[in-house]
Amino acid sequence: MDQGLKIIRRLVFINILIKPHKKFFSQRRMSYDIDYETFTFYKKYRRIQVQDSTEPFLVDHWIVYIEPKESSLINSIIKSEFKESANSLRHLKRFLKAKKNDRDLLKVLICACDQINQEELEKILFGPLKRSRIEKVKAPLNKPFDKELNAEWSAKYWPIVWKGNPMIQELNESYKQFCEQKVHGYLKLISDLSRTSKGLPVVTIFVDPSTDQIMAQKFDLRDSSDIMRHSIMNCIGEIAKNELQRRQARPDPSAPTNYLCLNYHVYTTHEPCTMCAMALLHSRIGRLIYIKDSKRTGAIGVESGNKYMLHLSCSLNWKFESFKYIGDEFDVADIDPQINV
Ligand SMILES: [Zn+2]
Incomplete structure (x- = not known):
């Protein structure tokens, strides 16, 4: 048999053999003491959580339009003034390219609207930023269950960062901090x-x-x-x-x-x-x-x-x-x- 064909057949065979157990292999490779079915670490600490949802929980968020050169400035404002929202917005993209009146701008997600009113937000932003404009957008507070839903919600509402199955990802991240x-x-x-x-x-x-x-x-x-x-x-x-x-x-x-x-x-x-x-x-x-x-x-x-x-x-x-x-x-x-x- 032709050597190339042999190699292809072998690869196909290996792929078929491994694929059904992919989850098993990837979990073993990480060697974490996590039970992914019951969300338990070290067989002793059960994380209290639910499966990720299939419905978005939409909340109004403030966004601001800025000049691209102001991105490091807004970053430092977010870090100093909106530190506490970092946790709940971790799954959302912060910066998006935008066009307004033929000008290249950036749209920046600041925080949930219930955290600060527009007047206070303007006080914080409008001193240091030039020509900024504030708007409201709806963004999901929860993470979608799979990649297709991630794409759907990202297109419909606000782009969401996809890093693989969010539940496994979250458990792994939590475990690393534990x-x-x-x-x-x-x-x-x-x-x-x-x-x-x-x-x-x-x-x-x-x-x-x-x-x-x-x-x-x-x-x-x-x-x-x-x-x-x-x-x-x-x-x-x-x-x-x-x-x-x-x-x-x-x-x-x-x-x-x-x-x-x-x-x-x-x-x-x-x-x-x-x-x-x-x-x-x-x-x-x-x-x-x-x-x-x-x-x-x-x-x-x-x-x-x-x-x-x-x-x-x-x-x-x-x-x-x-x-x-x-x-x-x-x-x-x-x-x-x-x-x-
Ligand atoms: Zn009490």
Whole structure:
């Protein structure tokens, strides 16, 4: 047989052999300890998420037209003034070529409209930028399930970055940021502390992952005089108090005024209630890990409470990752299922 034909047949054969197992091969090659069916890392940490949707969740966003030479200027404005929107806009293209009155311009996506009103946005942009014009566009807050849908939504609304199956991509990215050793240490700390509690066995710690510093560590302190003193609320209160003291002691008008807990990691013994989950969203945390479900009152788990899954709520312009610990090393005491944690 002709040598070339032999090689082609062999390649076709190898392709047929490998193709059905492509997913298997690609996952093995990465050697990540991820169960892609149950979204679980290291067999112990289940990421609380849903499959990517087939319907776009459209939200109004501000865009601005600029001269191409102003692109580095707008980049630095976005970095300093709209830092907190980077997370929720990561899947969208930021810069697009545009033509206005025969002039080559760029269209730049700034942020969701509910984040800032037009007047305030104009104040920020119109000083440094020449001849800029602001408009509203609809862009999806969620990522499409497959490449075809990605192309469809990109053509219809605003271009979306395609980096392969978004769910696998997101799990891989999340896994790369997940330091099991540190997570294990913090979970051990809260489960040990939980046993020493004089009230409800609920403990929370807030960690700044950029410095590994524990920013707050609090028990649940509710009593008849104040029923709102849930451990998460106490942590946020503590961080706010410390930040206020820092600002009063060392006033620095040029210091960035970020959200209080921007991208912090939160470790808590029991799944938070709706109030605490909303407080976590508003303080812009990056990740939550809890040990025990609050099946009746929780606002995070797929089956918890009213199935809010607040950390992924598309109607709000921030999301954070959430994990439930499913290993058997740490356990914390049950509490009355009626109690909002
Ligand atoms: Zn609560």
